[in-house]
Amino acid sequence: MQTNLADFIKDTREGSEADAILRKCVHCGFCTATCPTYQLLGDELDGPRGRIYLIKQVLEGKEPTAKTQLHLDRCLTCRNCETTCPSGVQYGRLVDIGRKVVSERVEYTFGEKLKRTALKELLPRKWLFAPAMKTGQLFRPLLPKKLKDKVPRAQHAGTWPTAAHARRMLLLDGCVQPAMSPNINAATARVFDALDVQLIVAPKAGCCGAIRYHLNDHEAARDDARRNIDAWWPHVEDGAEAIVMTASGCGVMVKDYGHLLIDDPVYAEKARRITELTKDLSEILPQFEQELAGRLAGKMTQRVAWHPPCTLQHGQQIRGKVEQLLRVAGVDVQLCAESHLCCGSAGTYSVLQPELSYSLRDRKLANLEATGAETIVSANIGCITHLQSGTDKPVRHWIELVDDALRSA
Structure with a gap:
């Protein structure tokens, strides 16, 4: 893709990075086939290729609009497109640059700005978030459904080991x-x-x-x-x-x-x-695979549906490791149909784009439940909470299964 970046970004580090990423794109469109929002909306501008064009136009000097902002904000940043892309386009970094530039030129509505400010000021501060969550859990039965979905039932952590090891x-x-x-x-x-x-x-x-x-x-x-x-x-x-x-x-x-x-x-x-x-x-745990297999033999016989988070399978490009560890321990691990697609959680996305988020959640849960598994397991707190809000089946972190089995052993 040929580029001609505008002066405001051309000689910056972000500009150089964006330029290199844009030049890798060959317009093939393979990314649209695995983009969750394109699957739902069928709009070229709600797929990676369309968003790349929008970002390119903005970086070349075209004034962005609220519509530009909407299409970029609808992106889950799941990076499924990176896994699919034959040219190695680092779309995740490009969309972060594009969003930042657009947000500096297009002002959010007052309500949207308030929501975003609340999220970035409340969630990262444990001393604020923890008491707020505890209060929400206390009054959870009285909360409206949308808010209850964000407040998991209170959970006991159990003991934290105190032994020192080399x-x-x-x-x-x-x-x-x-x-x-x-x-x-x-x-x-x-x-x-x-x-x-x-x-x-x-x-x-x-x-x-x-x-x-x-x-x-x-x-x-x-x-x-x-x-x-x-x-x-x-x-x-x-x-x-x-x-x-x-x-x-x-x-x-x-x-x-x-x-x-x-x-x-x-x-x-x-x-x-x-x-x-x-x-x-x-x-890390694969180095202990044989030891775990010996300790857990016969202790883990349930069938589970494994939901690999996008941040694991696409962001970190880690696939197969969790399934292997659990299978060695005796677990019947099932991957559902469309396991590569996002569940719709995507950090704060479920708050900022609830309609799309819940559509993706329901689609994901239908596929997970079709496996006939007793339990759904994942590896990210956002996915776990989001999926649990739509099903009666337990949704847990996979390490909790290993912990349960070791304690029973």
């Missing part, structure tokens, strides 16, 4: 997960403890930055990244082997810190090291 790894606690589903990280810590690995939560680490970044506040997201790096760095210097991610949405963001802070003279090298150390849970 092998140590860091664990990102996250911002919303501890309040919404505290058992996920506690279960992970118990599983690692059983494998003689100590997980450490750095108290000053917080939101990974994804919420603010995808709401176009890129500088605030960089501040989130810097804070986490500062919190983790003493442990990295002290020999922590890895930074474990139990939410794939956080994992894909932290793995991008090296790119996010590449121009920061103070943090660039540290960010690169953090990126190297960051691993999804499913990337």
Whole structure:
């Protein structure tokens, strides 16, 4: 694709990056076949190829409109198109650049601006979000359906292991997960403890930055990244082997810190090291596969439907690892039809684009339930909460199954 970027962005780092991405696109249209919003709406401008054209026009100087903004905001950033693209177009980075430029030129309505400000100020702050969630759970039976969908039932985390081990790894606690589903990280810590690995939560680490970044506040997201790096760095210097991610949405963001802070003279090298150390849970546990198989033989016989989050299968390009781990332990793992498509959660998308989000959720659940599985499992708190709001079947993080089995053993 030929480009001729406007002066306002031509000589910037983001401009150079966008230009390189645009030039890779060959207009083939393979991406439209796997784009969830194109599947629902059938509009070229609600598919990756159409959005690429819109971004190109804006970066070449055409004034964006509210319609431009709408088509870009309807994108889930699921990055399914990246998996499909034969030319290696990094669409996710391009759409983040395009959205930011458009948001600086097209003002949101007052209501939309208020909603977005509330999301980026409330969700990343645990000290605000946790009591708000606790209050919501207390009055959950009285909440209207739309709000109840966002408030999972209160959950007990169980005990956090206190034993010290020679092998140590860091664990990102996250911002919303501890309040919404505290058992996920506690279960992970118990599983690692059983494998003689100590997980450490750095108290000053917080939101990974994804919420603010995808709401176009890129500088605030960089501040989130810097804070986490500062919190983790003493442990990295002290020999922590890895930074474990139990939410794939956080994992894909932290793995991008090296790119996010590449121009920061103070943090660039540290960010690169953090990126190297960051691993999804499913990337670490395979080294313990045989030990787990021995301990769990005969303990895990249920059938589960596995929903691979987009941030895992497309963002991090990790496929097959969770299924393999569970199958080795005896679980009957079923992949549903259209397993490559997004469930509609996509971070704050379910709040900002509810109609599309719930259409995708219902489509995904119909496919998951068609497997006949007793339980649905996933690897991201957003997907788990979103799917649970539409079904009576339990929706859990896959590590909770491993924890249950180890404890029963």
